[in-house]
Amino acid sequence: MKLVDAHCHFDFPQFDGHRFSALDAALSNGIVGLVIPGVRRPDWGRVQETALAHSGLYYCLGIHPWFVDEHSIADLESLEQILGSRPERCVGIGECGLDRLRGDMSAQYPWFESQIELASKLGFPLIIHSVKAHDEVHATLKRGSWGGRALLHGFSGSYQQATKLVGQGCFIGVGGVITHPRARKTRDTVARLPLESLVLETDAPDMAPEGVEAGANSPVYLRRIFECLSEIRSEKPDLLASVLFANTQLLYGQSLW
Ligand SMILES: [Zn+2]
Numbered sequence: 001m002k003l004v005d006a007h008c009h010f011d012f013p014q015f016d017g018h019r020f021s022a023l024d025a026a027l028s029n030g031i032v033g034l035v036i037p038g039v040r041r042p043d044w045g046r047v048q049e050t051a052l053a054h055s056g057l058y059y060c061l062g063i064h065p066w067f068v069d070e071h072s073i074a075d076l077e078s079l080e081q082i083l084g085s086r087p088e089r090c091v092g093i094g095e096c097g098l099d100r101l102r103g104d105m106s107a108q109y110p111w112f113e114s115q116i117e118l119a120s121k122l123g124f125p126l127i128i129h130s131v132k133a134h135d136e137v138h139a140t141l142k143r144g145s146w147g148g149r150a151l152l153h154g155f156s157g158s159y160q161q162a163t164k165l166v167g168q169g170c171f172i173g174v175g176g177v178i179t180h181p182r183a184r185k186t187r188d189t190v191a192r193l194p195l196e197s198l199v200l201e202t203d204a205p206d207m208a209p210e211g212v213e214a215g216a217n218s219p220v221y222l223r224r225i226f227e228c229l230s231e232i233r234s235e236k237p238d239l240l241a242s243v244l245f246a247n248t249q250l251l252y253g254q255s256l257w
Pocket residue numbers: 007009037095153203
């Protein structure tokens with residue numbers, strides 16, 4: 001069984017001092033790779049270095065909605081320049097998106113729109129952060145004539161919202177949320193969606209699964225998320241794992257792992 005953590009902040013300082021052991025633990029638990037998203041320009045170098053230091057690791061660069069105020073148009077230009085040079089192991093743009101619960105959504109829009117445009121232009125997949133903004137994310141992708149692949153990461157929401165996003169080219173990122181029994185709506189959603197629309201992720205060190213302390217999430221827990229998904233879906237575990245793996249390859253590019 002090969003599992004890939006499609007979204008993990010493995011560059012974050014929370015992993016300093018135990019990054020190798022965390023990766024080892026993940027590898028011995030069936031996880032063959034992970035993708036590290038970028039959230040703000042000052043971190044891009046660290047994201048890239050972390051990915052290049054270990055085999056099986058890939059990365060994305062982008063500007064997260066929480067940090068748009070720290071950036072200027074020059075940073076978008078740099079993003080275009082860096083991505084245009086097709087750096088080794090760089091497989092996407094993000095994370096970018098909209099967050100109703102933090103900051104001002106009207107200020108987040110232009111950054112999201114520009115990154116959609118850039119991803120279309122350069123042919124990269126998009127990694128999208130969406131909190132209480134699924135309808136707006138869908139409308140923005142549609143308005144931007146988005147025709148590529150995207151990951152709606154850390155999904156939490158209804159079946160109707162997920163279906164609309166899948167129709168707009170999104171894979172639905174299944175994370176630690178589903179391990180919490182109270183997340184009934186999201187569990188029901190991921191149980192019903194077509195298997196071809198799902199990918200696994202931890203969003204570590206955030207989005208801790210049930211029983212893990214907040215901020216202590218790690219890629220090793222991807223296995224637990226997989227087991228939980230296996231309990232709430234009808235497919236046999238081997239089939240489930242192989243389709244999830246194929247979906248992640250389809251999202252980020254064939255034969256990465
Ligand atoms: Zn994230």
